[in-house]
Amino acid sequence: MERRVKQQIAFILEADKLKNVIRRNYLTDDSRRENTAEHTWHTTLMALLLFDYAENREELDLLHIIRMITIHDLVEIEAGDTFIFDEEANRNKFGRENQAAKKIFSMLPYDQGKEYYDLWLEFEKEETPNAIFAASVDKIMPVLLNTRSKGTSWREAEITADKVFNTLKIIGKGPKKIQELLKELVKESREKGNLM
Amino acid sequence: MERRVKQQIAFILEADKLKNVIRRNYLTDDSRRENTAEHTWHTTLMALLLFDYAENREELDLLHIIRMITIHDLVEIEAGDTFIFDEEANRNKFGRENQAAKKIFSMLPYDQGKEYYDLWLEFEKEETPNAIFAASVDKIMPVLLNTRSKGTSWREAEITADKVFNTLKIIGKGPKKIQELLKELVKESREKGNLM
Numbered sequence: 001m002e003r004r005v006k007q008q009i010a011f012i013l014e015a016d017k018l019k020n021v022i023r024r025n026y027l028t029d030d031s032r033r034e035n036t037a038e039h040t041w042h043t044t045l046m047a048l049l050l051f052d053y054a055e056n057r058e059e060l061d062l063l064h065i066i067r068m069i070t071i072h073d074l075v076e077i078e079a080g081d082t083f084i085f086d087e088e089a090n091r092n093k094f095g096r097e098n099q100a101a102k103k104i105f106s107m108l109p110y111d112q113g114k115e116y117y118d119l120w121l122e123f124e125k126e127e128t129p130n131a132i133f134a135a136s137v138d139k140i141m142p143v144l145l146n147t148r149s150k151g152t153s154w155r156e157a158e159i160t161a162d163k164v165f166n167t168l169k170i171i172g173k174g175p176k177k178i179q180e181l182l183k184e185l186v187k188e189s190r191e192k193g194n195l196m
Numbered sequence: 197m198e199r200r201v202k203q204q205i206a207f208i209l210e211a212d213k214l215k216n217v218i219r220r221n222y223l224t225d226d227s228r229r230e231n232t233a234e235h236t237w238h239t240t241l242m243a244l245l246l247f248d249y250a251e252n253r254e255e256l257d258l259l260h261i262i263r264m265i266t267i268h269d270l271v272e273i274e275a276g277d278t279f280i281f282d283e284e285a286n287r288n289k290f291g292r293e294n295q296a297a298k299k300i301f302s303m304l305p306y307d308q309g310k311e312y313y314d315l316w317l318e319f320e321k322e323e324t325p326n327a328i329f330a331a332s333v334d335k336i337m338p339v340l341l342n343t344r345s346k347g348t349s350w351r352e353a354e355i356t357a358d359k360v361f362n363t364l365k366i367i368g369k370g371p372k373k374i375q376e377l378l379k380e381l382v383k384e385s386r387e388k389g390n391l392m
Contacts, residue, residue, distance in 0.1 A: 001376075001377075001380055005373065005377065008245050008246070009340065009377075011245070012238070012241065012242055012245065012340065013224055013340070013344055015238065015241055016223055016224045016225075016238065016341070017225075018234075018237075019223055019230065019234045019238075020223070020225070020227065027212055027215055027216070028209055028212045029212075029213075029216070031216065034215065035234065037233075037234035037237045037238065038214075038215045038231065038233035038234045038237065040237045041214075041233045041234065041236045041237035041240070041266070042208070042211065042212065042215075042233065044237070044240065044262075044266050045208065045211055045266055045267070046208055048263060048266060048267075049204050049207070049208065049304075049308065050204070062259055063258060063259040063262070066240075066259070066262055067244060070237070070240050070241055070244060071241070071244075108245075112245065144205065144208065144209070145212070148209055177201065180197075181197075181201065181205075184197055
């Protein structure tokens with residue numbers, strides 16, 4: 001096997017570990033917490049479905065968005081999942097994940113490793129139209145799962161509606177339809193008692 | 197919430213069930229069998245990585261390939277996972293999955309449901325260049341995981357190298373690099389005793 005393929009295979013096998021990284025939120029049937037690999041698939045599906053609602057389609061590249069979503073959580077293999085409402089853990093999140101990104105993407109052939117690191121960084125910065133769309137979808141997904149399940153991860157941490165709006169501010173820059181969805185889901189969660 | 201968004205949200209929540217559909221093969225750490233949602237993410241990642249090896253790039257559309265991969269296994273929510281080497285179960289697989297596809301994609305707004313059903317059918321038929329590339333990646337993935345783990349799902353079913361080559365014939369129409377990879381992985385699996 002030539003060196004390039006060997007590197008790619010080693011990376012794919014390393015990526016397998018993302019299936020054992022456990023997030024805070026539960027599946028909608030409340031049977032168990034979600035892992036990051038399956039979350040990423042679900043987010044990709046949602047991005048494909050909700051792309052229709054992007055107002056600035058001419059600025060967006062859906063393939064680029066999907067690439068970002070697919071690779072952005074690989075850093076969790078090294079850095080673990082950081083609960084979005086854990087302010088303390090989020091203070092040094094970028095530093096920890098940046099180190100992890102350098103480590104994992106350097107397993108790839110240089111050109112691909114650089115491309116993936118740049119995609120990761122673009123997603124994290126949430127500045128480009130593509131990254132804002134991708135982040136909006138990534139952030140609305142656990143809100144949906146928490147609302148349409150018992151919301152255990154929110155209840156455990158006594159999350160408030162204000163905290164959701166403040167923490168997910170990036171959605172305010174995304175498609176209006178996702179902003180509306182956030183408001184409706186938060187309202188529903190408050191009514192059910194999933195959010196304080 | 198308007199009807200279109202309601203339908204899309206209901207579909208996304210239904211899709212959550214794919215995280216509880218269990219495949220035969222194990223993770224590379226042999227800790228548990230893989231679920232279909234995380235398999236789909238892993239396959240998307242591999243398709244992005246190996247697209248460089250497609251010889252007929254001008255005939256291919258990577259976004260279209262990713263769309264097919266992302267949605268093609270949703271039928272398993274209704275029809276369950278069918279072990280690729282189970283000849284009996286594979287005889288009526290298309291019929292069962294076709295019914296499942298009609299059911300699940302009809303949850304979506306008509307235009308999107310039709311688009312996704314057509315993507316599913318294209319993937320299943322393995323005729324277009326995009327479907328052949330997508331199927332090649334989807335089929336090589338469990339070979340990689342079975343080779344670089346204890347290969348328990350192959351050992352349990354006493355799978356032979358010939359059976360792998362005969363069952364995964366579609367890879368013969370895919371990128372040469374994936375064909376070579378299949379040969380090397382099968383050789384490695386025979387040496388380890390994962391394949392008979």
